[in-house]
Amino acid sequence: MNSSRKLKPSDFSRRDYTYWQQVSTRWVDNDVYGHINNAVYFSYIDSVVNQFLIEYQLLDLEKSEVIGVVAQSQCRFFQSLSYPGVVDCGLRVRHLGKTSVSYEVGMFEQDKEAVAAVGGFTHVFVDRSQHRPRPLSELMRSAFSTLA
Amino acid sequence: MNSSRKLKPSDFSRRDYTYWQQVSTRWVDNDVYGHINNAVYFSYIDSVVNQFLIEYQLLDLEKSEVIGVVAQSQCRFFQSLSYPGVVDCGLRVRHLGKTSVSYEVGMFEQDKEAVAAVGGFTHVFVDRSQHRPRPLSELMRSAFSTLA
Amino acid sequence: MNSSRKLKPSDFSRRDYTYWQQVSTRWVDNDVYGHINNAVYFSYIDSVVNQFLIEYQLLDLEKSEVIGVVAQSQCRFFQSLSYPGVVDCGLRVRHLGKTSVSYEVGMFEQDKEAVAAVGGFTHVFVDRSQHRPRPLSELMRSAFSTLA
Amino acid sequence: MNSSRKLKPSDFSRRDYTYWQQVSTRWVDNDVYGHINNAVYFSYIDSVVNQFLIEYQLLDLEKSEVIGVVAQSQCRFFQSLSYPGVVDCGLRVRHLGKTSVSYEVGMFEQDKEAVAAVGGFTHVFVDRSQHRPRPLSELMRSAFSTLA
Numbered sequence: 001m002n003s004s005r006k007l008k009p010s011d012f013s014r015r016d017y018t019y020w021q022q023v024s025t026r027w028v029d030n031d032v033y034g035h036i037n038n039a040v041y042f043s044y045i046d047s048v049v050n051q052f053l054i055e056y057q058l059l060d061l062e063k064s065e066v067i068g069v070v071a072q073s074q075c076r077f078f079q080s081l082s083y084p085g086v087v088d089c090g091l092r093v094r095h096l097g098k099t100s101v102s103y104e105v106g107m108f109e110q111d112k113e114a115v116a117a118v119g120g121f122t123h124v125f126v127d128r129s130q131h132r133p134r135p136l137s138e139l140m141r142s143a144f145s146t147l148a
Numbered sequence: 149m150n151s152s153r154k155l156k157p158s159d160f161s162r163r164d165y166t167y168w169q170q171v172s173t174r175w176v177d178n179d180v181y182g183h184i185n186n187a188v189y190f191s192y193i194d195s196v197v198n199q200f201l202i203e204y205q206l207l208d209l210e211k212s213e214v215i216g217v218v219a220q221s222q223c224r225f226f227q228s229l230s231y232p233g234v235v236d237c238g239l240r241v242r243h244l245g246k247t248s249v250s251y252e253v254g255m256f257e258q259d260k261e262a263v264a265a266v267g268g269f270t271h272v273f274v275d276r277s278q279h280r281p282r283p284l285s286e287l288m289r290s291a292f293s294t295l296a
Numbered sequence: 297m298n299s300s301r302k303l304k305p306s307d308f309s310r311r312d313y314t315y316w317q318q319v320s321t322r323w324v325d326n327d328v329y330g331h332i333n334n335a336v337y338f339s340y341i342d343s344v345v346n347q348f349l350i351e352y353q354l355l356d357l358e359k360s361e362v363i364g365v366v367a368q369s370q371c372r373f374f375q376s377l378s379y380p381g382v383v384d385c386g387l388r389v390r391h392l393g394k395t396s397v398s399y400e401v402g403m404f405e406q407d408k409e410a411v412a413a414v415g416g417f418t419h420v421f422v423d424r425s426q427h428r429p430r431p432l433s434e435l436m437r438s439a440f441s442t443l444a
Numbered sequence: 445m446n447s448s449r450k451l452k453p454s455d456f457s458r459r460d461y462t463y464w465q466q467v468s469t470r471w472v473d474n475d476v477y478g479h480i481n482n483a484v485y486f487s488y489i490d491s492v493v494n495q496f497l498i499e500y501q502l503l504d505l506e507k508s509e510v511i512g513v514v515a516q517s518q519c520r521f522f523q524s525l526s527y528p529g530v531v532d533c534g535l536r537v538r539h540l541g542k543t544s545v546s547y548e549v550g551m552f553e554q555d556k557e558a559v560a561a562v563g564g565f566t567h568v569f570v571d572r573s574q575h576r577p578r579p580l581s582e583l584m585r586s587a588f589s590t591l592a
Contacts, residue, residue, distance in 0.1 A: 024172045026195040028324075028333045032505050033572075034209055037324045038490060038514040038565065042483030047174040051232045061182055061476050070482040074518035084199045121482065128477075176472075176481045180357050181424075185472045186342060186366040186417065190335035209328050218334040222370035269334065276329075320468045322491040330505055343470040347528045357478055380495045 009078040012106050012115040017090025019147055021048045022110075025083040035080035042073060045105045045119050048089045056143045066134050068123035071100065075119030079109075086110050093147040099133040100124045101144050157226040160254050160263040165238025167295055169196045170258075173231040183228040190221060193253045193267050196237045204291045214282050216271035219248065223267030227257075234258050241295040247281040248272045249292050305374040308402050308411040313386025315443055317344045318406075321379040331376040338369060341401045341415050344385045352439045362430050364419035367396065371415030375405075382406045389443040395429040396420045397440050453522040456550050456559040461534025463591055465492045466554075469527040479524035486517060489549045489563050492533045500587045510578050512567035515544065519563030523553075530554045537591040543577040544568045545588050 023044045031037040053059035059067070081087060088108040095102040104120040125134050136144070171192045179185040201207035207215070229235060236256040243250040252268040273282050284292070319340045327333040349355035355363070377383060384404040391398040400416040421430050432440070467488045475481040497503035503511070525531060532552040539546040548564040569578050580588070 022172065023174070024170065024195070026171070026191050027198045028191045028194070028327065028335055030209075030328050031324065032326045032328060032330050033511060034328050037487075038517055039324055039483055039486035042486055043174050043176045043481075046176070046482060047172070047231070050175045054232055061178075067477060069524075070521055072518070072520045073482055074516070076516045077514055080513075083195070084202055176475065176483055178476045179472065180474045180476060180478050181363060182476050185339075186369055187335055187338035187472055190338055191333075194334060215329060217376075218373055220370070220372045221334055222368070224368045225366055228365075318468065319470070320466065320491070322467070322487050323494045324487045324490070326505075339470050339472045342472070343468070343527070346471045350528055357474075379491070380498055 007076055007118070009115050012118050014088075014090060014106070014108060014113065017092050017106055019052060019091040021051060021089050021091070023047060023087045023089055025081070025085050025087060027083055030083045035082050038075070038077065041075050041077070041107065041117055041119055042121075044087060044089055044107060045073070045075070045103075045121065046070070048091050048105055049103050049121070049123070052091055052147075058137075058140050058143055065128055066125050066137075067128050069126050069131065071122045071124045073119065073121035075117055077117045079114065079116040081107070081109060081116050087116075091147060093144045094120065095122075096136070096141070096144055096148065099135055101136065101140075155224055155266070157263050160266050162236075162238060162254070162256060162261065165240050165254055167200060167239040169199060169237050169239070171195060171235045171237055173229070173233050173235060175231055178231045183230055186223070186225065189223050189225070189255065189265055189267055190269075192235060192237055192255060193221070193223070193251075193269065194218070196239050196253055197251050197269070197271070200239055200295075206285075206288050206291055213276055214273050214285075215276050217274050217279065219270045219272045221267065221269035223265055225265045227262065227264040229255070229257060229264050235264075239295060241292045242268065243270075244284070244289065244292055244296065247283055249284065249288070303372055303414070305411050308414050310384075310386060310402070310404060310409065313388050313402055315348060315387040317347060317385050317387075319343060319383045319385055321377070321381050321383060323379055326379045331378055334371070334373065337371050337373070337403065337413055337415055338417075340383060340385055340403060341369070341371070341399075341417065342366070344387050344401055345399050345417075345419070348387055348443075354433075354436050354439055361424055362421050362433075363424050365422050365427065367418045367420045369415065369417035371413055373413045375410065375412040377403070377405060377412050383412075387443060389440045390416065391418075392432070392437065392440055392444065395431055397432065397436075451520055451562070453559050456562050458532075458534060458550070458552060458557065461536050461550050463496060463535040465495060465533050465535070467491060467531045467533055469525070469529050469531060471527055474527045479526050482519070482521065485519050485521070485551065485561055485563055486565075488531060488533055488551060489517070489519070489547075489565065490514070492535050492549055493547050493565070493567070496535055496591075502581075502584050502587055509572055510569050510581075511572050513570050513575065515566045515568045517563065517565035519561055521561045523558065523560040525551070525553060525560050531560075535591060537588045538564065539566075540580070540585065540588055540592065543579055545580065545584075
């Protein structure tokens with residue numbers, strides 16, 4: 001997402017995303033105003049991204065020598081979401097660098113067309129022990145390109 | 149749950165529960181050992197209970213004059229669960245008092261027969277402003293008895 | 297805590313606890329009723345316990361071969377707490393077994409004498425890889441006895 | 445924060461911030477890699493901001509007719525933080541609009557000079573029932589200008 005221009009919900013569509021997951025909201029997600037707390041959206045985002053990585057065997061929580069470290073993250077909130085209910089989360093890749101990838105997750109209320117929030121983050125891939133950047137593997141590059 | 153005796157997983161079965169919900173685990177649920185943190189199970193439990201209350205129109209988050217306040221809670225952990233994945237949560241009522249109800253939630257890994265954890269809590273129903281106990285309505289009593 | 301008898305706030309006093317930590321509440325801790333969500337108390341409890349273990353060098357998150365696994369937990373809620381504010385958490389040991397220890401944490405609003413909530417859990421110590429119970433070390437036994 | 449240029453930790457200093465709060469980390473904040481999860485930083489950020497609003501009597505959780513709704517948020521992560529420990533959070537105002545304010549929170553490990561993470565969000569002030577934007581009150585404008 002380019003933050004230099006004012007983004008509108010109509011800039012995003014369910015058709016923009018090919019990989020989907022459903023996140024079930026929780027009672028504790030709601031804040032005192034009865035809406036999902038802003039920090040909680042980021043826990044949806046990294047659950048979706050990491051599940052993609054695990055499904056595509058790009059990440060093994062216990063054994064992978066290369067792990068993704070979050071360098072920056074951002075989210076834009078258009079329409080509040082609330083527990084109870086399920087959030088449809090669509091994932092795409094916005095930028096593919098030499099050692100990093102930037103994901104975008106569109107979050108939609110179930111059966112609604114208009115996007116509720118759009119967020120994402122940049123993963124820098126590093127070796128687990130020293131945290132030095134590592135080039136993306138061919139496997140990663142290939143998997144991420146299916147999300148571009 | 150009676151805590152005076154040592155409970156075993158075989159004391160609980162999927163057949164004990166008639167009302168079910170699925171909770172999707174999140175990346176942040178895992179602790180440093182790679183298992184769902186013990187506190188997080190309680191967020192599953194009260195999500196399931198409150199969704200039941202809302203579905204059966206026993207609770208309206210904004211308007212209900214009588215709300216449930218948690219008086220005590222407990223959980224027994226038999227087998228660790230982990231993100232990613234979905235937790236099957238079965239709900240039943242263990243005790244129905246004059247102003248309170250005690251719920252039990254059995255938590256199972258998807259497609260597994262053995263219970264992973266069993267927890268629950270006691271809701272005391274009180275008026276929203278003064279927090280004074282109120283007798284269960286007939287509607288509540290009837291809905292809870294379907295879970296007994 | 298023995299759950300077979302009805303516990304009252306007056307059964308607990310700040311003087312019962314010798315080890316103390318302060319937990320700062322968070323905006324997201326409050327639920328829709330404006331009170332700390334019941335699941336969140338358990339995140340206070342295991343933060344206090346694990347910090348004790350780390351301070352007394354009984355646990356090294358990365359290197360310890362023996363780790364504590366939560367077997368059961370429970371909490372009793374007497375008085376609701378809310379963000380903003382700090383919670384004074386007192387820790388004591390309720391039972392010391394061969395391979396396990398049961399902690400109790402009394403939670404108090406700052407500058408208040410009456411206890412707000414009392415909870416705890418049982419840690420079974422196991423080897424990290426196989427999760428088989430291991431007897432408490434002398435170091436542990438000695439540290440825990442200062443909290444009894 | 446302007447995201448169009450690559451920000452460095454040296455762009456931020458403890459002297460940039462006049463309003464401070466300490467957040468105690470929690471066991472559950474750590475992810476499987478032993479570092480505070482990225483979503484959790486946002487729960488620090490909005491705890492600090494809302495506590496400021498409450499302290500300066502700009503927000504009453506129960507009674508305020510005008511509340512702040514988060515329109516966008518972002519964070520940049522320079523150095524990982526971990527439980528146990530305390531995070532020093534400094535708050536300043538980055539932009540003051542007609543109906544909105546953009547906060548920045550610098551997060552520092554205790555007794556460290558280098559910033560660990562810098563994040564923030566934009567609050568749009570709206571009436572509680574209809575969520576229509578409302579101009580900042582003079583009280584708000586005056587309080588926020590002390591943080592500019």
